[in-house]
Amino acid sequence: MTTVINVPPSLDDVTFEQVLDQLAPLPADEKILVDARHARWASPFGLTALLTLAQTRAERPAFAPPEADETVSYWNRTGFFRYATELFDIVGSAPRQKPAGESDVLLEITPIAKSDDVHEVVGRIQQKAQHILTRELNLDAKATMGFAMTLSEACQNIVEHAGRGGWVAVQTYKWTKRLGRRVVVIAVCDAGVGFRQSLESAPGRTRSDRWDDAMALEEAVVRGVSRFRDPGRGQGLAGVRRYVGRWDGKLSVRSGTARIAIVPTWDDDVALREGLAPFSGAQMQITIPERTAGR
Amino acid sequence: MINHIDLSTVLRRTVCDLYSNLVTRPTGAAVRGAIETQLAELGGRTVTVIDFSNVGLLDYSCADEVVAKLLLPYCDDCPPRDAYFLFRGMSETHLDALEHVLERHRLALVLQQEDGAPTIVGAVSEAERRTWDASLAVGGGTSREIGGAAGLATEEVEMVLEGLARRRLMMRIDDQWVAVGAPL
Numbered sequence: 001m002t003t004v005i006n007v008p009p010s011l012d013d014v015t016f017e018q019v020l021d022q023l024a025p026l027p028a029d030e031k032i033l034v035d036a037r038h039a040r041w042a043s044p045f046g047l048t049a050l051l052t053l054a055q056t057r058a059e060r061p062a063f064a065p066p067e068a069d070e071t072v073s074y075w076n077r078t079g080f081f082r083y084a085t086e087l088f089d090i091v092g093s094a095p096r097q098k099p100a101g102e103s104d105v106l107l108e109i110t111p112i113a114k115s116d117d118v119h120e121v122v123g124r125i126q127q128k129a130q131h132i133l134t135r136e137l138n139l140d141a142k143a144t145m146g147f148a149m150t151l152s153e154a155c156q157n158i159v160e161h162a163g164r165g166g167w168v169a170v171q172t173y174k175w176t177k178r179l180g181r182r183v184v185v186i187a188v189c190d191a192g193v194g195f196r197q198s199l200e201s202a203p204g205r206t207r208s209d210r211w212d213d214a215m216a217l218e219e220a221v222v223r224g225v226s227r228f229r230d231p232g233r234g235q236g237l238a239g240v241r242r243y244v245g246r247w248d249g250k251l252s253v254r255s256g257t258a259r260i261a262i263v264p265t266w267d268d269d270v271a272l273r274e275g276l277a278p279f280s281g282a283q284m285q286i287t288i289p290e291r292t293a294g295r
Numbered sequence: 296m297i298n299h300i301d302l303s304t305v306l307r308r309t310v311c312d313l314y315s316n317l318v319t320r321p322t323g324a325a326v327r328g329a330i331e332t333q334l335a336e337l338g339g340r341t342v343t344v345i346d347f348s349n350v351g352l353l354d355y356s357c358a359d360e361v362v363a364k365l366l367l368p369y370c371d372d373c374p375p376r377d378a379y380f381l382f383r384g385m386s387e388t389h390l391d392a393l394e395h396v397l398e399r400h401r402l403a404l405v406l407q408q409e410d411g412a413p414t415i416v417g418a419v420s421e422a423e424r425r426t427w428d429a430s431l432a433v434g435g436g437t438s439r440e441i442g443g444a445a446g447l448a449t450e451e452v453e454m455v456l457e458g459l460a461r462r463r464l465m466m467r468i469d470d471q472w473v474a475v476g477a478p479l
Contacts, residue, residue: 115319119311122318122352145352145388152318152354160320232359235399239355239392 002062007036011046013187013252013285017276019053024277029058034088039066044169044187045285047080048109051167054087055191056280063088065095078169079108106132106170106184107151113165118155121168122148129184132172137182138291143247147184147288150243153236154188154284160236161198161227162281166190175289179266182290191281195220195255202227213256214274221253221260240286249288254279264289296341298333302361303349305329316352323360330365340377340466342475344407348384358392363400369463370402379463379475382416383407390416405464405476413476415464422447426455427464427474435473 005022008015019034026032034050042050054061063084066072075081076095085094107125111117126148133139133147151170158166172184196216199205219225221241226233244251244262252261252269259273266289306314309329310322317323334343347353353361362382368375382404385393390406394416397403403417415427422445429445430436436444442452456472459465466473 115321116311118319119314119316119322122316123314126316126351142388145386146391148316148352149318149354149388149392152316152352153356156319156354156356232363232396232399235355235359235396239395242395 002031002033004033004035007034007039007050009038009040011036011039011041011050012043013045013049013254013283016046016049019049020277020279023053023279028056031059031061032057033062033064033091035064037064037067040068040071042071042075043173043285044078044109044171044185045189045283047075047078048167048169048187048189049283051080051083051087051109052189052191052281052283053279054084055164061088062091064091077108078105078171079110083109083111083167106172107168109167109169111165112155112158112168112188112190115156115159118152118159121155122152125151125170129170133184136172136290137184137288139247139288143288146243146246150240150286151186153240154186154286156236157282157284158188158190158192161195162190162192164190164192164281166192166281175287179289181292184288186286187284189281189283194281195253198227199225200227203229212258212274214258214260214272217253217255217258217260218272221251221262244286244288247288247291249286251284251286253282253284255282296337296339298337298341298343299346300330300333300343301346301349302326303346306350315350316354317350317357317361318352318354320356320360323357324364326357327361327365330361334376334378337376337378340379342379342381344381344383346384347382347386347389350384350389353389353392355392355396358389358396359399362393362404363396363402366402366404366463367400370461374463379466381405381407381413381476393417403462403464405474407476413474419464422451422455423459423464426452427459430456430465430472430474431477435471435477437470438472441472 008018081094082097130144133144155168168188170186175183196213199216224234224238248264250264257276257278261269263269305326309325397417401418403415403419405413406416407413425445430441433444438453439449442449
């Protein structure tokens, strides 16, 4: 029997929870069909999280692409189908893929598994980001280098801690609903061990009474704790937090059954959500808004 | 002896000849390993100029691997050799990553600025900065001379100078103290 998992019309970090809620009661080896026929839009988080979802399934899932031509065209330009065809059985035919690097998106969906992949994405983003960040988002030229640093550290989280490969994507778009301004969004998703298990592997770690995904996220994201004893560790996420703070951005990290967020004044998200549907690995989103006069 | 290391060249030679960014821990560890190999070939007292001029991006993880882990053993009670370091060619974004890393490890280094003037970057006390700046201003000297220039008592300045030397920010040549990076 195949269970249909409906993808909401607008797929982002918030609505992806609807997908996970449908998935939660199913065993990993149950055949699923991820039905995106009615999807009209997806954020970089939504697309990379869909690929991550496929990685978590023991039984290869099926995938029904969006019906709307412009949606399929956009998802194709992000590189989604290049990897979706490897992870899903596509219902119908997958759109013909453009060669990598010919897209108008800031950074197409890119697999991250090793240090060289981080060099590759940093090199690619530097070529494209300067113009977009300074001209379209009115960010200081200094923000471009910091943006690449942030991207590098976010991707390294996969290489250093996930235990398996993941995905990164970067895109700019106008966030009409929540902000009314353009934003640049980095999404980094993996289906690895997640923050809790990663921190549990720290040598000599003693467990406290309260120990769960939420606490693991608080330790790693807020307090800069790492599974390594090396005092130099944990600086990557701290650096991401500083960058996000400096540019009035938002950072959210989901792992296991919890999600933590560094919430700017322009957003009404809650800082910590617990008791979410379980999902392997870690999923990070960094949102930097366009600068407007006075901000 | 003055030894010059172009980090961009080391990066291309040891990791990949297409890379210009110092990012990721494995890259940083490889570059640091290459620097340590060069240092091991040198004898006696050395000042190594580490040049960032042609490095694009430096991220926190790589700054930790290349700079902090390079300096830490030399600030120990038994440093591997009598080596001092002068950093140059650092952009504002390089410094942004580096300053946090130095603070985290309570380290400091000497940076040669664009105009050639050296300055200390990182975790230093007010007395250390005053002493180091005074030494630079008077072109080095005895602890008494530097203490006078810094407005500190000789006993206090001696302690500070010893600490700066231990942190590889100051060199002692007989009874003279010279700030690393000062024109000799």
